Structure formats: C-alpha cells, structure tokens
Amino acid sequence: MVVRPGAIRRLVDDMGLALAVVVVVSPAILVFLWMLSLSMKTELENSAFPPVFVPAQFSLENFAAVIKGANFGKYLWNSLVVSGASTLAALILGVPAGYGIARARANGLAAFILVSRVTPGMSYLIPMFILFRYLDLIGTLAPMIIIHMVITLPIVVWVMIGFFETLPVDLEEAATIDGCNTWQNFWHIALPLSRPGITVATILGFIFSWNNFVFGIVLTNRETRTLPVAVYNSMSFEQISWGPLAASALIVTLPVLVLTIVAQKEIVHGLTAGGLKGG
Amino acid sequence: MPGTGRAIASPRAGFGAHPAGPAATAARRGPGLPRRTRYWFFILPTLLAILAIILFPWVFTVWMSLHEWAPGSPPAYVGGRNFMELFTSRRFYQSIGTTIYFTLLSVVLPLAFGVFAAVVFHRRFPLRGLLRGIFILPMMATPVALALVWTMMFHPQLGVLNYLLSLVGIPPQLWVFAPATVVPSLAMVETWHWTPLVALIVLGGLAALPVEPYEAALTDGATRWQTFRYITLPLVLPFIVVAAIIRTIDAMKTFETIFVITQGGPGVSSETVSIHLYLQAFSFHNIGYASALVIVFFALIVALSLFLLFLRQKVKWS
Numbered sequence: 001m002v003v004r005p006g007a008i009r010r011l012v013d014d015m016g017l018a019l020a021v022v023v024v025v026s027p028a029i030l031v032f033l034w035m036l037s038l039s040m041k042t043e044l045e046n047s048a049f050p051p052v053f054v055p056a057q058f059s060l061e062n063f064a065a066v067i068k069g070a071n072f073g074k075y076l077w078n079s080l081v082v083s084g085a086s087t088l089a090a091l092i093l094g095v096p097a098g099y100g101i102a103r104a105r106a107n108g109l110a111a112f113i114l115v116s117r118v119t120p121g122m123s124y125l126i127p128m129f130i131l132f133r134y135l136d137l138i139g140t141l142a143p144m145i146i147i148h149m150v151i152t153l154p155i156v157v158w159v160m161i162g163f164f165e166t167l168p169v170d171l172e173e174a175a176t177i178d179g180c181n182t183w184q185n186f187w188h189i190a191l192p193l194s195r196p197g198i199t200v201a202t203i204l205g206f207i208f209s210w211n212n213f214v215f216g217i218v219l220t221n222r223e224t225r226t227l228p229v230a231v232y233n234s235m236s237f238e239q240i241s242w243g244p245l246a247a248s249a250l251i252v253t254l255p256v257l258v259l260t261i262v263a264q265k266e267i268v269h270g271l272t273a274g275g276l277k278g279g
Numbered sequence: 280m281p282g283t284g285r286a287i288a289s290p291r292a293g294f295g296a297h298p299a300g301p302a303a304t305a306a307r308r309g310p311g312l313p314r315r316t317r318y319w320f321f322i323l324p325t326l327l328a329i330l331a332i333i334l335f336p337w338v339f340t341v342w343m344s345l346h347e348w349a350p351g352s353p354p355a356y357v358g359g360r361n362f363m364e365l366f367t368s369r370r371f372y373q374s375i376g377t378t379i380y381f382t383l384l385s386v387v388l389p390l391a392f393g394v395f396a397a398v399v400f401h402r403r404f405p406l407r408g409l410l411r412g413i414f415i416l417p418m419m420a421t422p423v424a425l426a427l428v429w430t431m432m433f434h435p436q437l438g439v440l441n442y443l444l445s446l447v448g449i450p451p452q453l454w455v456f457a458p459a460t461v462v463p464s465l466a467m468v469e470t471w472h473w474t475p476l477v478a479l480i481v482l483g484g485l486a487a488l489p490v491e492p493y494e495a496a497l498t499d500g501a502t503r504w505q506t507f508r509y510i511t512l513p514l515v516l517p518f519i520v521v522a523a524i525i526r527t528i529d530a531m532k533t534f535e536t537i538f539v540i541t542q543g544g545p546g547v548s549s550e551t552v553s554i555h556l557y558l559q560a561f562s563f564h565n566i567g568y569a570s571a572l573v574i575v576f577f578a579l580i581v582a583l584s585l586f587l588l589f590l591r592q593k594v595k596w597s
Contacts, residue, residue, distance in 0.1 A: 100321025123573040127339035228423040249424035260419040264412030
C-alpha cells in the first residue's frame with residue numbers, strides 16, 4: 001500500500017485541529033458537567049475527597065428539593081415578569097428608535113445610547129434606590145422592571161439600528177412615491193421585514209436581564225426577589241449543602257443555556273454585527 | 280451589562296466617517312419634512328426614556344456627592360468634602376490598585392485565548408455550529424450561578440481544582456482564600472466567562488479578511504505560523520483592539536463574580552472599586568461618599584475608553 005505524503009500531512013493537520021477544538025471547548029464543557037455532577041450527587045458524595053465525578057446513581061432529589069422549596073415558584077414568576085416586561089417595553093420603544101436612528105443617520109444619538117454601555121450599573125443603583133424608596137415602590141416589581149430597561153433598551157436599539165441599516169430602502173422609497181408617510185413606511189414595510197432583527201434583540205435583551213443580579217440585591221425584598229438573588233441568598237445560609245446549591249444554580253441558568261444552543265447562530269450574529277463593520 | 284460587541288466596534292461609535300455625504304442625503308430626501316425631522320417621532324420616546332433612566336441618576340448623583348447623607352437625617356450640604364475624603368482614603372487607592380491588577384489579567388488572558396479560539400473556529404470542521412454554541416455558553420450563562428459553582432471548585436479541602444492539581448503533582452492552593460492568589464483566581468473565572476466574546480469579535484474580523492495575501496503566502500511556501508504572524512495578525516489587529524477596549528471597560532466594572540465569590544475578601548485583598556462602591560453605599564450607607572466615588576469611577580472609565588479609542592485610531596491609520 002502506498003501512502004502519499006500529502007495524505008499524512010493532512011492527517012497530522014486534522015489531528016492538530018481536533019486537538020485545538022478540544023482545548024478550546026473543554027473549559028466550558030467541563031465546568032458545566034461538573035455543575036451537573038454536583039447537582040445530581042448526594043451530600044455524602046459531594047463531600048468526598050477525592051471527588052466523585054460520576055454519581056453512583058443519578059438523583060434528581062436536589063432539583064426536587066429546590067423546586068418544592070419555599071417561594072421557588074414566586075421567584076421564578078418574578079424573574080419572568082421583570083425580564084419579560086422590561087424586554088417588551090424596550091422593544092416597544094427601541095424598535096421604532098432603531099428605525100429612526102438608522103434612517104435619519106443620527107450617529108450622535110447612537111453614540112449617546114452607547115454611554116449606558118460604559119456606565120457601571122452601580123451608578124444607576126444608588127439614585128434609583130433612593131427614588132424608589134421615596135416613592136414607596138420597594139416591595140413591588142415596578143422598580144426592577146424600570147431599572148432593567150437600562151440593560152434591555154440599549155441592546156434592543158443597537159441591534160435594531162444594525163438590522164435596519166442592512167434593510168434596503170428601495171421598497172420604502174417606492175412606497176413614499178405612492179403616498180405613504182414615514183410611519184406607514186415603518187409600520188407596513190420595514191416592521192414586517194424586521195422579524196429576524198427583533199428575534200435577536202428579544203433573545204439578547206431577555207438573557208442579559210435574566211442574568212442580572214446587582215439591581216436585584218438592592219431593589220428587591222423577600223417577596224420580589226428574582227431567581228439569581230434567591231440563589232445567592234440560599235448560599236449564605238446553606239453553604240455546606242452543595243447539591244441543592246448546584247441544582248438551583250443550574251435551574252437558574254438552564255433556560256439561558258438552552259436558548260443559547262438553540263439560537264447560537266442568531267446570537268453570534270447579533271453580538272458581532274458591529275464587529276464586522278468596524279476595524 | 281455584558282454583550283453587544285457592536286457598540287464600540289461600529290463606525291457610528293464616534294470617529295468613523297459615514298460613506299454617504301450630504302449630497303446623497305439630499306438626493307434621497309422624499310417629499311415633506313426634511314429627513315432628520317421626519318424621524319424624530321420614532322426616536323423621541325426612547326430619547327425621553329434614556330434621559331429619564333440615565334440622566335436623572337447622573338444629576339441626582341452629582342447632587343448627592345455634594346451632601347452628607349446619613350440615614351434618618353436630612354441631607355446637609357458639605358461642598359467637596361466627600362471628594363476630599365475619597366482622595367485621602369487609603370482604601371480607595373488600594374481598590375484602584377486591585378482594579379488595575381484584576382483588569383490587566385482579565386484583558387490579557389481572554390485576548391490570548393480568544394484569538395486562539397477564533398483562529399480555530401475560523402477553520403471548517405464537523406459539528407462546528409454546535410461546538411461554537413457550546414463554546415459561547417460561558418458568556419451567556421448567569422454569572423451568579425456560575426460564581427457559586429466556582430466557589431465550590433475553589434474549596435481548599437474538597438474542591439475539584441486542588442484534586443486536579445494533585446493529579447499533576449502540584450500542591451493544593453488556597454485560591455480565593457489567600458490574599459496572594461485571590462485576584463488571579465477571580466481573573467481566571469472572568470477569563471472563563473469572557474474569552475468567547477473576544478473570540479466572536481476576532482472571528483468577525485477573520486471572516487472579512489481578503490484571500491489574496493493567503494494565496495501569495497501559499498505560493499511562497501510560508502508556514503502556518505508565518506502566515507498567522509505576518510498576515511492574519513496585522514489584518515485582524517483592529518478587531519483585537521476593539522475586543523481589548525470592550526474587555527477593559529467590562530473588567531473594570533466587574534461586580535457579580537467578585538461579590539458572590541469573595542465579597543472583596545479576604546480582608547480587602549479583592550476589593551475592586553465596584554465592590555468598594557457597593558459596600559460604601561449599601562453596607563455602610565455612606566451615600567454622599569459613594570456618590571462621589573461613582574463620579575470619580577465613571578471619569579476613570581471614560582478617560583480610559585477615550586485613551587483606548589485614540590489607540591484604536593492609531594492602529595487604524597498606520
């Protein structure tokens with residue numbers, strides 16, 4: 001059998017690539033697998049050294065304990081309401097704004113919205129906390145929904161500007177000649193075509209709002225906690241029980257992980273649209 | 280607030296000139312109102328909302344920074360005393376030092392790994408889409424949840440990291456429980472979270488590369504490393520700089536990971552400006568002092584961003 005030298009070189013090359021892929025992907029896989037392992041083991045296994053990697057039997061007891069625990073349903077509901085409402089409000093305001101900024105080429109305004117990207121979240125928090133306490137709104141979800149728009153609104157506006165800039169204006173120009181006004185152009189032509197952009201904006205806005213923790217630790221109480229805050233609080237009191245802690249951490253982040261895998265193409269596109277144009 | 284790499288990357292973000300000049304705008308102008316005015320209607324609600332949620336806190340913060348405000352008593356005007364107190368506080372300078380140390384590690388490491396990952400994902404291989412999805416999971420995952428997992432992994436007696444070290448013969452470490460190793464350990468978590476964002480930005484740069492230099496390199500018999508070093512790297516450098524800018528700003532602001540894992544400890548050895556700020560405002564209720572700190576912190580971030588944007592221009596034109 002004769003092996004051509006080119007074939008060997010390609011084989012070595014492919015193996016090198018495979019190794020590089022493993023190196024690049026394994027930090028993510030290993031941490032999440034360890035998280036899964038912690039959450040499915042008994043307390044005995046979790047406090048063993050050397051650590052048990054694969055549980056003797058996969059147990060869902062930790063998950064059951066978390067879900068049946070006090071107020072889990074309420075905190076889940078709070079998270080859904082806060083992220084859902086702040087994303088929806090951001091879409092209602094931000095989609096037309098993205099359209100307007102893209103069509104008017106209001107670059108200065110776009111840069112102004114960028115300021116919120118640079119500002120530390122903490123700098124909104126102190127004045128907002130005082131304001132909401134003064135208005136006696138702490139204890140309702142309103143402060144959380146409002147302050148989460150600091151996260152969702154800039155994301156929606158930025159994603160939508162990028163999207164509308166790539167949308168050809170020919171159709172709208174034709175409609176203008178047929179007597180459509182600017183609003184009709186937006187409502188009947190641009191908006192129906194912008195579903196992919198809105199999908200990306202919704203996913204990113206929702207995820208980054210869902211993940212937020214710093215606003216919640218200050219602006220919520222026992223009744224209005226979101227899931228990340230609730231998980232953090234469960235750590236302070238039950239530091240020893242790793243199983244339930246890992247299970248609750250996994251429950252909080254699972255929707256995000258699933259969404260990321262399912263919509264990875266859209267997410268990557270949304271996050272890098274600007275990178276492609278810059279430089 | 281992570282994400283949106285496009286923010287600074289886009290030419291809109293300040294310096295880039297728009298291809299369409301006034302002539303093109305005039306030619307496209309439809310009947311009725313001038314172009315800009317016609318679109319105010321779309322932008323106004325968002326503008327008002329942004330002014331309300333961004334401008335109000337700023338004005339209020341400036342006002343508070345000039346007042347002494349203990350809980351239960353009315354605010355009293357103290358002029359620049361909060362700033363004086365800030366600039367003479369040892370803990371403040373210490374937190375700046377810690378922030379710089381943490382930021383440096385959390386920019387350099389993700390940049391190195393991110394560029395490598397981008398080069399890998401630029402190649403074609405089976406299951407690339409799915410693997411890329413898994414690869415970006417860390418940057419999308421809820422930081423608090425992962426900080427809890429890292430806390431368990433860092434555990435000196437029972438943690439998996441020390442076990443893994445023992446397999447290769449390295450003695451157990453104290454990780455986040457010792458002043459000497461706490462900042463690098465936290466930067467490791469930050470690197471784990473944000474390497475994917477750097478990779479995505481650089482990947483965007485790689486996708487836009489011209490083919491000709493590579494064909495020339497191939498005919499000249501350049502090695503893979505030479506091709507990377509002398510063609511790829513210079514061409515994607517602007518994207519790497521963009522990633523560095525975004526990473527620097529985000530690393531300076533990092534709060535959740537540090538707060539959950541160490542709360543600034545042991546002692547004050549991982550107390551960055553963000554943590555210092557939180558503790559002053561919400562643990563010690565020094566609202567005036569914390570507001571002054573917000574202003575100084577923001578000024579630092581803006582100054583650094585402008586400096587990095589300036590560097591980016593240099594890279595762009597050279």
